Amino acid sequence: MWLTIDLRSETAIYLQIRDQVIQGILLNELKIGESLPSVRQLAADLGINMHTVSKAYNLLKQEGFIQIHRQKGAIVNAPNSYQASEEYYEQLKKAVKPLIIESSCRGISKGYFYKICEQIYRNIGLLEKGG
Amino acid sequence: MWLTIDLRSETAIYLQIRDQVIQGILLNELKIGESLPSVRQLAADLGINMHTVSKAYNLLKQEGFIQIHRQKGAIVNAPNSYQASEEYYEQLKKAVKPLIIESSCRGISKGYFYKICEQIYRNIGLLEKGG
DNA sequence: ATAACTGTTATATATTATATATAACAGTTA
DNA sequence: TAACTGTTATATATAATATATAACAGTTAT
Numbered sequence: 001m002w003l004t005i006d007l008r009s010e011t012a013i014y015l016q017i018r019d020q021v022i023q024g025i026l027l028n029e030l031k032i033g034e035s036l037p038s039v040r041q042l043a044a045d046l047g048i049n050m051h052t053v054s055k056a057y058n059l060l061k062q063e064g065f066i067q068i069h070r071q072k073g074a075i076v077n078a079p080n081s082y083q084a085s086e087e088y089y090e091q092l093k094k095a096v097k098p099l100i101i102e103s104s105c106r107g108i109s110k111g112y113f114y115k116i117c118e119q120i121y122r123n124i125g126l127l128e129k130g131g
Numbered sequence: 132m133w134l135t136i137d138l139r140s141e142t143a144i145y146l147q148i149r150d151q152v153i154q155g156i157l158l159n160e161l162k163i164g165e166s167l168p169s170v171r172q173l174a175a176d177l178g179i180n181m182h183t184v185s186k187a188y189n190l191l192k193q194e195g196f197i198q199i200h201r202q203k204g205a206i207v208n209a210p211n212s213y214q215a216s217e218e219y220y221e222q223l224k225k226a227v228k229p230l231i232i233e234s235s236c237r238g239i240s241k242g243y244f245y246k247i248c249e250q251i252y253r254n255i256g257l258l259e260k261g262g
Numbered sequence: 263a264t265a266a267c268t269g270t271t272a273t274a275t276a277t278t279a280t281a282t283a284t285a286a287c288a289g290t291t292a
Numbered sequence: 293t294a295a296c297t298g299t300t301a302t303a304t305a306t307a308a309t310a311t312a313t314a315a316c317a318g319t320t321a322t
Contacts, residue, residue, distance in 0.1 A: 026236040049282045071290045084237040104158040106215040180311045202319045
């Protein structure tokens with residue numbers, strides 16, 4: 001299973017699932033039209049409650065990443081369904097800003113911040129399959 | 132007062148205070164050795180509870196940004212007290228990574244992501260005084 | 263000395279978010 | 293008919309956040 005969770009993490013379980021599904025889509029581990037495990041199946045695999053998985057799936061649906069069919073289950077959407085919107089740009093800015101402010105305050109230069117980002121991008125690139 | 136809070140924000144009040152104090156330090160609105168308002172004073176100004184302010188101050192103390200003296204109040208530390216540590220680098224990476232992953236998944240290129248960061252850095256630079 | 267101010271501690275309460283536990287429902291598929 | 297979907301409902305537990313009072317111990321100004 002490509003999905004793992006950390007029960008001791010400060011990040012809520014349903015958000016960990018959400019983030020990893022998004023990562024799976026980016027890395028092409030989850031392809032367009034592909035089905036995610038059923039809420040019961042994934043919950044059993046991870047040893048958590050069904051409703052926690054359901055919460056993650058519904059969030060992903062609300063954000064456009066997947067569709068949920070009553071019978072077919074959760075299916076990965078095409079990229080146009082979750083293309084960055086103006087609203088998302090603002091949300092992203094609001095999320096990045098305090099990180100830049102604190103890191104700057106702690107003496108991390110712009111160049112070094114970008115270096116850290118480069119590491120992350122490189123790390124994603126290495127994981128990415130079939131470009 | 133240079134500090135404002137948004138009660139409807141998803142960000143906890145005590146974290147909003149923390150973030151703005153850090154921003155104040157970065158922008159030199161708060162100088163080394165300068166005192167922050169007392170917990171009671173700031174709470175009254177913001178129309179919130181004393182303990183919420185106290186929680187923010189204690190977090191800032193724990194992170195090295197300020198010192199708290201029983202009588203003198205909360206005093207801004209010198210930069211060496213909150214210089215980025217190896218632990219902080221890891222924390223920063225962990226915070227930035229999901230943002231890069233989601234934005235990439237939503238079709239935002241590395242170049243555009245940096246453009247957004249540039250906007251933020253420029254915005255900070257414009258606000259910065261006597262840098 | 264007294265009053266006014268510090269941060270701290272303690273106790274109690276309320277709300278919200280997160281997570282779990284069961285159970286049942288309605289529809290599909292084998 | 294049996295086994296599987298997501299969904300809905302109800303109930304409970306825990307933790308985080310925020311507030312409300314009250315008191316304590318030490319400093320500072322009057």
